[in-house]
Amino acid sequence: MSLVETLKIIVLGIVEGFTEWLPISSTGHMILVDEIIRLNQPEAFKEVFRVVVQLGAILAVVIMDVNRLNPFSRQKTSRQRDATWALWIKIVVACVPAAVLGLLLDDWMEAHLFNAYVVAAMLIIYGVLFILVENSRRYANSDLQKVGQIPIQTAFYIGMFQVLSLVPGTSRSGATILGAMILGCSRGAAAEFSFFLGIPVMFGASFLKLVKYFLDGNSFTGPQIFYTVFGMLIAFLVSVYSIKFLMNYVRKNDFKFFGYYRIILGVIVLAYFGITALAA
Secondary structure, X not given: OOHHHHHHHHHXXXXXXXXXXXXXXXXXXXXXXXXXXXXXXXXXXXXXXXXXXXXXXXXXXXXXXXXXXXXXXOOOOHHHHHHHHHHHHHHHHHHHHHHHHHHHHHHHHHHHOOOHHHHHHHHHHHHHHHHHHHHHOOOOOOOEOOHHHOOHHHHHHHHHHHHHHHOOOOOHHHHHHHHHHHOOEOHHHHHHHHHHHHHHHHHHHHHHHHHHHHHOOOOOOHHHHHHHHHHHHHHHHHHHHHXXXXXXXXXXXXXXXXXXXXXXXXXXXXXXHHHHHHHO
16 A cells, blocks of 8 residues: 555545535546546546445435435334335435436446546536526525425436536535525435435446456456545545535535536636647
């Protein structure tokens, strides 16, 4: 194991933990950070790591909301257990579009879209969209204030927005939060439902990525196992703070700050990689 590589993993875990839940694209940030610090690992491993490390972030949601998400909890009344099952049905329905298209387009996406220019473009485009949506909703009252009020049909439509996050730089949480707000959800309900959608999506994506990795004849070395588990742990710890921060933030603020952040970062990325390409 290398100390330098371990420090890089810490940076990547911190970036993942913060950006997975904020609508600014965790995958996009991971690609950009790797362009700068560059893990000294095979590309196949880095592709798996970028996906599997997100499990650490997802586990933060599972543990923080374990009672709410558990339909078998003895602490719940029959009505509360029914509500939990209804929530899971909505989550599954919302995940179907991205699951189907993700399976069909995964290899093509990796081959053609996983680069800094696509990330920059998506950062800017969705940054503008966040600002436009917030401005259009400035005086509007959201009909759906809580996750439990989201109809199953609306959940499916939110899942259609989640498909957009297959393009790196879009942000899974950003696409689903934006879509939920357009469909009449409050900021809090949109953010919370987005968190829950990440559970089956990231577990499924990680499982498929690992299966593909091993079927292609690859295997993990001892250091690579350590890097993966350690990165997940860092992402988990940072995610606990990140989730609390975002939920507290949306109670008092809108998402325009993240829109401006995305635009500024997108412009910086385009300038940096444009200058780098010209210099080469």
